[in-house]
Amino acid sequence: MFIVYNNIDHKNIHAPHGNILNTKGWSQEAALRLIINNLDPMVAKDPENLIVYGGKGKAARNSKAFDKIIESLKELENDETLLIQSGKSVGIFRTTRESPRVLIVNAQIVPRWATHDIFWDLEARGLTMFGQMTAGSWIYIGTQGVLQVTYETLNALARKIYHSDNLDGKWFLSAGLGEMGGAQTLAAKMNRCTSIIVEIDIEKIRRRLRDKYLDTYTDSLDEALKLKDESIKNGKHLSIGLLGNAATVYNELVNRNIIPDIVSDQTAAHDINLGYVPEGYDIKSFQKFREDNPEEFKRRVYESIVREVNAMIYFKNHGAAVFDYGNDIRTRALEGGLKNAFDIDGYVPAYIRDLFAIGSGPFRWVALSGNPDDIYKIDDAIIKNIDDRHLTDWIKLAKEYVHFQGLPARICYAPYGERERIGLMINDMVKNGDLEAPVAIGRDHHDTGSVASPYRETEAMKDGIIINNQAAAAKDLYNKIIGNYIQEG
Amino acid sequence: MFIVYNNIDHKNIHAPHGNILNTKGWSQEAALRLIINNLDPMVAKDPENLIVYGGKGKAARNSKAFDKIIESLKELENDETLLIQSGKSVGIFRTTRESPRVLIVNAQIVPRWATHDIFWDLEARGLTMFGQMTAGSWIYIGTQGVLQVTYETLNALARKIYHSDNLDGKWFLSAGLGEMGGAQTLAAKMNRCTSIIVEIDIEKIRRRLRDKYLDTYTDSLDEALKLKDESIKNGKHLSIGLLGNAATVYNELVNRNIIPDIVSDQTAAHDINLGYVPEGYDIKSFQKFREDNPEEFKRRVYESIVREVNAMIYFKNHGAAVFDYGNDIRTRALEGGLKNAFDIDGYVPAYIRDLFAIGSGPFRWVALSGNPDDIYKIDDAIIKNIDDRHLTDWIKLAKEYVHFQGLPARICYAPYGERERIGLMINDMVKNGDLEAPVAIGRDHHDTGSVASPYRETEAMKDGIIINNQAAAAKDLYNKIIGNYIQEG
Ligand SMILES: NC(=O)c1ccc[n+]([C@@H]2O[C@H](COP(=O)([O-])OP(=O)(O)OC[C@H]3O[C@@H](n4cnc5c(N)ncnc54)[C@H](O)[C@@H]3O)[C@@H](O)[C@H]2O)c1
Numbered sequence: 014m015f016i017v018y019n020n021i022d023h024k025n026i027h028a029p030h031g032n033i034l035n036t037k038g039w040s041q042e043a044a045l046r047l048i049i050n051n052l053d054p055m056v057a058k059d060p061e062n063l064i065v066y067g068g069k070g071k072a073a074r075n076s077k078a079f080d081k082i083i084e085s086l087k088e089l090e091n092d093e094t095l096l097i098q099s100g101k102s103v104g105i106f107r108t109t110r111e112s113p114r115v116l117i118v119n120a121q122i123v124p125r126w127a128t129h130d131i132f133w134d135l136e137a138r139g140l141t142m143f144g145q146m147t148a149g150s151w152i153y154i155g156t157q158g159v160l161q162v163t164y165e166t167l168n169a170l171a172r173k174i175y176h177s178d179n180l181d182g183k184w185f186l187s188a189g190l191g192e193m194g195g196a197q198t199l200a201a202k203m204n205r206c207t208s209i210i211v212e213i214d215i216e217k218i219r220r221r222l223r224d225k226y227l228d229t230y231t232d233s234l235d236e237a238l239k240l241k242d243e244s245i246k247n248g249k250h251l252s253i254g255l256l257g258n259a260a261t262v263y264n265e266l267v268n269r270n271i272i273p274d275i276v277s278d279q280t281a282a283h284d285i286n287l288g289y290v291p292e293g294y295d296i297k298s299f300q301k302f303r304e305d306n307p308e309e310f311k312r313r314v315y316e317s318i319v320r321e322v323n324a325m326i327y328f329k330n331h332g333a334a335v336f337d338y339g340n341d342i343r344t345r346a347l348e349g350g351l352k353n354a355f356d357i358d359g360y361v362p363a364y365i366r367d368l369f370a371i372g373s374g375p376f377r378w379v380a381l382s383g384n385p386d387d388i389y390k391i392d393d394a395i396i397k398n399i400d401d402r403h404l405t406d407w408i409k410l411a412k413e414y415v416h417f418q419g420l421p422a423r424i425c426y427a428p429y430g431e432r433e434r435i436g437l438m439i440n441d442m443v444k445n446g447d448l449e450a451p452v453a454i455g456r457d458h459h460d461t462g463s464v465a466s467p468y469r470e471t472e473a474m475k476d477g478i479i480i481n482n483q484a485a486a487a488k489d490l491y492n493k494i495i496g497n498y499i500q501e502g
Numbered sequence: 503m504f505i506v507y508n509n510i511d512h513k514n515i516h517a518p519h520g521n522i523l524n525t526k527g528w529s530q531e532a533a534l535r536l537i538i539n540n541l542d543p544m545v546a547k548d549p550e551n552l553i554v555y556g557g558k559g560k561a562a563r564n565s566k567a568f569d570k571i572i573e574s575l576k577e578l579e580n581d582e583t584l585l586i587q588s589g590k591s592v593g594i595f596r597t598t599r600e601s602p603r604v605l606i607v608n609a610q611i612v613p614r615w616a617t618h619d620i621f622w623d624l625e626a627r628g629l630t631m632f633g634q635m636t637a638g639s640w641i642y643i644g645t646q647g648v649l650q651v652t653y654e655t656l657n658a659l660a661r662k663i664y665h666s667d668n669l670d671g672k673w674f675l676s677a678g679l680g681e682m683g684g685a686q687t688l689a690a691k692m693n694r695c696t697s698i699i700v701e702i703d704i705e706k707i708r709r710r711l712r713d714k715y716l717d718t719y720t721d722s723l724d725e726a727l728k729l730k731d732e733s734i735k736n737g738k739h740l741s742i743g744l745l746g747n748a749a750t751v752y753n754e755l756v757n758r759n760i761i762p763d764i765v766s767d768q769t770a771a772h773d774i775n776l777g778y779v780p781e782g783y784d785i786k787s788f789q790k791f792r793e794d795n796p797e798e799f800k801r802r803v804y805e806s807i808v809r810e811v812n813a814m815i816y817f818k819n820h821g822a823a824v825f826d827y828g829n830d831i832r833t834r835a836l837e838g839g840l841k842n843a844f845d846i847d848g849y850v851p852a853y854i855r856d857l858f859a860i861g862s863g864p865f866r867w868v869a870l871s872g873n874p875d876d877i878y879k880i881d882d883a884i885i886k887n888i889d890d891r892h893l894t895d896w897i898k899l900a901k902e903y904v905h906f907q908g909l910p911a912r913i914c915y916a917p918y919g920e921r922e923r924i925g926l927m928i929n930d931m932v933k934n935g936d937l938e939a940p941v942a943i944g945r946d947h948h949d950t951g952s953v954a955s956p957y958r959e960t961e962a963m964k965d966g967i968i969i970n971n972q973a974a975a976a977k978d979l980y981n982k983i984i985g986n987y988i989q990e991g
């Protein structure tokens with residue numbers, strides 16, 4: 014067990030392990046371990062600045078706010094509720110034992126002012142926080158989360174486009190090996206697909222080589238294409254990192270009329286100020302450019318994004334399966350003047366909504382003990398007791414391929430009814446002392462009624478752009494089984 | 503007691519009275535009686551179309567949705583929660599006895615699409631509903647609600663501008679005698695102030711004469727001014743309805759250089775399509791104009807609003823206390839091209855925020871029995887037991903002046919701690935059988951942490967335009983004492 018200090022050095026923190034409480038109950042303890050875990054250097058992208066993943070997605074507003082949250086969680090009674098507003102604790106209320114222990118709401122702005130410029134200005138002035146999807150709700154579990162949904166997306170694509178349950182003999186072009194994007198290579202390999210992923214930052218490539226998400230890398234497109242051809246010829250599923258700029262590489266392929274089978278992008282294009290490196294710059298020089306001349310920088314970012322999306326549309330028109338993977342790159346291209354940016358499909362309506370339609374969605378759990386055996390025991394119990402081939406196949410693949418980051422965790426897509434069954438099963442295991450400590454259960458944004466995002470989760474739905482506010486209204490109903498804190502995008 | 507039918511004729515409904523349940527518990531019963539009460543012809547503006555007050559503020563999406571809500575409330579168990587989404591029941595979930603019985607969220611749209619045009623288009627297609635402030639949350643109690651806050655606003659103005667606790671010898675010019683606006687005359691009188699209120703609809707004037715909110719009326723400005731002068735000379739506080747168009751009357755006063763002491767407006771200017779009659783039209787011809795030529799109609803509405811607000815600025819520059827009373831008329835004038843529309847103060851920062859600062863805010867309760875004695879007994883208990891002169895003075899005035907509409911109700915502004923005290927007192931009275939039936943407790947939008955409205959509740963606050971999402975996050979904490987359903991704007 015680790016002692017939690019009030020004044021944590023959050024450059025190098027790790028969630029407490031074991032089964033001794035630092036707080037007044039396991040719900041509070043879950044929240045405490047999860048927020049710390051989200052800033053563990055093994056998990057977070059930039060813990061010093063409290064950034065967990067996805068551009069500037071943070072777990073707390075600033076260091077002081079983080080310390081205060083920890084302090085509040087340690088004080089919190091079992092009939093109280095802590096309110097968190099955009100990464101800051103704003104109050105503790107007496108409620109009931111059945112109430113949520115923690116309620117989190119992030120980054121809400123009155124619609125008329127809800128623009129990028131105003132949001133990032135407020136953020137710079139410390140008045141709000143970008144919570145991404147799971148950072149600000151403390152349920153980020155590292156690359157495994159996105160690995161699973163990327164796996165499901167490519168798997169659904171295989172079924173829909175190639176009428177096969179794998180992608181043998183195909184190749185996948187994408188960009189970005191960041192916190193989430195790094196999962197693309199492994200998700201491709203699990204679907205027996207060769208991949209080339211363009212990344213501008215050599216450090217990101219090195220990290221993915223180290224943790225074996227990437228098999229090899231090169232800074233030459235010719236070399237990458239050669240490796241890809243050999244991989245396919247030999248029935249292999251190599252993952253190849255290509256050091257370079259996505260806009261440049263995609264257009265070079267267009268010039269050579271080389272059409273990949275599958276194309277996407279996972280640069281952090283949603284964040285126009287920080288997420289996308291314009292052509293002609295490297296990871297260092299782009300930072301300086303941005304500081305020296307933010308307006309010109311933005312113009313250049315838009316220019317490159319337009320060029321990249323234009324190439325993606327070319328691939329699509331020449332037979333490739335091309336999809337936007339939720340980083341808003343189509344919207345940025347449209348803002349940049351590319352009128353037909355939305356010719357590209359969104360991955361939700363194109364591929365994974367079929368899963369939502371049967372109630373299948375993300376279900377994730379974290380071993381608060383820090384003990385990997387707790388997760389493996391649950392894996393085994395699922396494989397033994399749950400009669401769902403698609404799900405148990407995934408659990409087996411995950412057991413083989415996934416390296417835990419920070420607190421051990423598992424995610425799977427469980428359909429209607431199965432989440433409850435797995436939750437009750439875990440409940441029993443905790444009760445019977447099979448596990449070292451309780452387990453926190455959560456979910457993410459890929460789910461029915463979770464997020465109203467017209468170009469992602471709710472794209473092309475019948476009621477169009479209305480927020481289906483079940484998400485907000487159903488707060489009380491999530492995570493009832495064990496975890497007792499509530500997440501909201 | 504009335505029996506509640508599944509298929510209610512909602513043109514002429516009244517909440518069940520007495521202490522026999524139509525549902526499985528008093529929380530459900532409170533919700534059921536309140537939604538019906540909100541559509542009682544004595545309470546609602548246009549019950550046939552489910553409109554309660556404030557432009558098109560509705561209690562339910564449509565008749566079918568209303569019937570379904572009634573049905574759901576009758577089925578709802580004591581450990582279940584009913585979710586209402588923009589006037590439609592969308593699900594019943596098993597929760598706990600301590601959970602809210604009903605959760606309501608209205609009119610949420612993803613910010614980029616949150617414009618008037620898109621909202622009203624969605625509304626017309628039955629995909630959302632405008633819930634106003636208390637209509638969509640079923641806690642509207644008729645004119646008394648706005649009477650109280652208008653009383654407080656004028657009272658605060660008297661103290662701040664005239665260093666007096668009344669407005670003896672002053673006169674107040676305003677417009678609109680609708681559901682909310684009708685309260686202006688009585689609020690002025692309670693502050694010993696003479697008033698002229700311009701209203702375009704003779705029916706509204708008649709209604710206010712009938713219920714004694716208005717003392718007299720005329721269709722001549724000269725006559726109105728004469729009556730006003732006599733009232734002031736004789737130390738009276740006459741309320742005068744003036745049949746006419748606010749833009750026209752205000753500008754005529756400017757032409758004559760007659761400057762009122764206090765000026766405001768309570769036409770439903772927030773709703774550009776329905777709330778404001780343009781100059782040159784009466785209450786009938788404007789409807790036809792709107793249907794025949796909606797674009798030209800809108801242009802004319804903007805034109806009149808700009809003229810009216812321009813006159814208000816003139817009054818301000820010539821010494822009057824002029825305030826926007828929350829109907830967004832400044833925003834509409836700005837949209838219509840009047841650059842300095844925001845020279846006029848908002849009533850919250852100008853006058854009543856001082857009350858919020860000491861935790862004082864709206865506290866309202868409704869006798870579910872339908873028995874006025876229940877309210878009078880609580881009035882007396884407050885006068886006897888609560889040691890707060892400002893509050894007990896108001897209760898005495900309310901007892902004298904307020905006519906109940908639908909279920910008897912009371913509202914007062916109670917500061918921090920006092921709401922709890924009054925709530926517990928009511929609790930005891932219910933427990934001891936002093937009252938015929940339980941009492942529903944609610945609040946409205948004039949409160950700390952209730953609504954983020956940059957030109958009303960949160961105008962000129964330090965953190966500017968950010969939604970202080972305590973409002974959403976604190977859902978669980980409202981109405982805990984007796985009422986157990988949750989309202990949100
Ligand atoms: N669909 C989903 O489920 C899902 C899930 C997570 C994230 N996302 C989105 O995916 C995006 C990526 O997330 P992340 O956490 O990996 O972000 P990240 O910031 O960690 O990584 C982005 C990577 O892109 C690289 N990059 C930037 N510009 C480039 C360019 N022009 N060429 C090549 N490489 C470039 C950066 O060096 C960085 O490594 C985000 O926009 C995020 O919102 C979608």
Ligand SMILES: NC(=O)c1ccc[n+]([C@@H]2O[C@H](COP(=O)([O-])OP(=O)(O)OC[C@H]3O[C@@H](n4cnc5c(N)ncnc54)[C@H](O)[C@@H]3O)[C@@H](O)[C@H]2O)c1
Pocket residue numbers: 547555556557648651677678679680681682683684700701702703706746747748749768769770771772773777778779780781785827828829830
């Ligand atoms: N500050 C607050 O607490 C508060 C409270 C309630 C309502 N409001 C706002 O006040 C406004 C009025 O609410 P309401 O419920 O009384 O609305 P309403 O629709 O019932 O009444 C509006 C009245 O204005 C009259 N009118 C319209 N145009 C006119 C014109 N040009 N000249 C003269 N009269 C005209 C209409 O005939 C109608 O009687 C709304 O915008 C509402 O949002 C503010």
